[in-house]
Amino acid sequence: MNENSVLLRKIADNVEKVIVGKRNAIELTLIALISNGHILLEDVPGVGKTSLVSALAKSISASFSRIQFTPDVLPSDITGFSIYNQKKGEFEYRPGSAMCQILLADEINRTSPKTQSSLLEIMEEKQVTVDGTTYKLPKPFMVLATQNPIDYIGTYPLPEAQMDRFFLKISLGYPEAGEEAYILTRFLQDNPLETLKPVADSSDIINMQNEVKQVHIDNTLKSYVVEIVNLTRRNDFIALGSSPRGSLAVCRAAQAWAYYNGRDHVLPEDIKKMLLPTLCHRILLKQEAKLKKMSAIDILTSIIEKVYIPLVEKV
Template sequence: MLETETASTRIADKARLIADAIETVVIGKREIVELALTAILVEGHVLIEDIPGVGKTTLAKSLAKTLGCVFKRIQFTPDLLPADITGTGVFNQKDSQFEFREGPVFANVVLADEINRATPKTQSSLLECMEEGQITSDGITYQLPHPFFVIATQNHIEAHGTYPLPEAQMDRFLMRISIGYPERDEEVRILSRPSQGSPVDRMESVITRDELLALQAEVANVYIDPSLREYVVDIVAATRKHPMTQFGASPRGSLFLLHAAQAYAGLKGRTYVLPDDVKRLAKPVLAHRIILRPEARAKGTTAETMIGEILSQIPVPATM
């Protein structure tokens, strides 16, 4: 037990260092930063969705800068091609043969900036990368570095010149989070920062790649009571049976919610998962996996409000 407690303390201490560093550039969004770190601790992909100008790219870049990993950024545009992401075969005149030239996806942390501005064909080129950690080109499979995760940003689909992500790709993201507007005093602090240069460019890594891999291994040892596994299944099953849903969350949603709860508990310095961990993560992990019926959308119902309703109805297990 003492060894487990030490591991959880180590996870919490490192997460605190990362969050403190990010808060120097992303002001007043500690809870959002912790959610993103939760996903990273289980090597999950994160989708940051919001209106332009609230700091989506800044959050994604600062996360990558603090992790001590190889970082690549892809600016998604309508003319971006799949080969621009994954790489392509190039003819080498000296050797008289084709050789594969790696694309920017060959990194530990890939920032897919404004992912919904690319065409569906280009968006889908990330599917194999996100699901299996590999890409296939000309019939040859290439493994991506480990760890590997995508931090994607997108504007709302109502914004001009965007393409909604397909459901299959949305399901690959462990979590969808939204930053929101800053509070008044937070916005004043933002305006008080020096105007020259980006504060993200001055950031340095807080942990190394090997330390991150160790933290990810330790998260898997956070204890989760069997009754909480049933609680997760009940929540996900309720999204499928709800009268307002056309399609509920898949079993992948159950797995992601379970693993995210373990990471969140470790981030908070605990050796065990609480029901509150599951409840806190249910919306960011499940909402983007749910497709509502047209009549529900017409009434202004959102997946988040529906999940809140489900959480209020399902009995919470007594685990401790």
């Protein structure tokens, strides 16, 4: 393993001091971070979504901002606004919650579509535009949005265009009985988040983001990804298949997973691991699938099983 893959594991270990028994979710969060992507955390309340984001920000010594989305949140609350300074005789920019490195958009589906759309430029361009002036966001920048998959009252489902901008969609799930007992013991005494120390900084993450792009991915693996994505567009149970952004996300995530494991090349198993978290939220199911109680995971898994896995020689 190289030095940075060891550092990534140290970050994961550090976050795991707060989030017990969710190693896979922590690792996927780091994959999105070093891929310069964003995450949609879909899960029920109380399983540690906010704690995960806070622990990540502390572990890499990043500036952190949290905004609780409600129907009355305005786009200016996120992007910032200009205010007239009478002493200087000019307008000044007052930053919104997005002017940070790690942004937690809590319960994103509880705010209006107009406010949701204000995140589009932020997520894609890593900048905000206020009164015709563009302000770059600090690097690294990452949005982690949460939503409750059960409570639909008073919510505004995210449009496909915005769902497509999330690099990964992950879920923490309930802890095992033993893990939950350990959580009680640990958190009843004190909150480990309050004493968590950083093990990396922003320059380390930016360096990793640059190095991940150099991880080699064979053309046969790219064709493998394209074939799977194309099948999502021709499936009888899928109304809307994945976009080319989905194909790109699979390849980038596979590069990051190979990098996390200390390799400079992508293997077929890297692709297979990243297919579900990168594509599940990018497809829209037909009503027939819902009536048969088929999930996006079920349909994607059946597609993946039909495609021949290419043999790639280790570089």
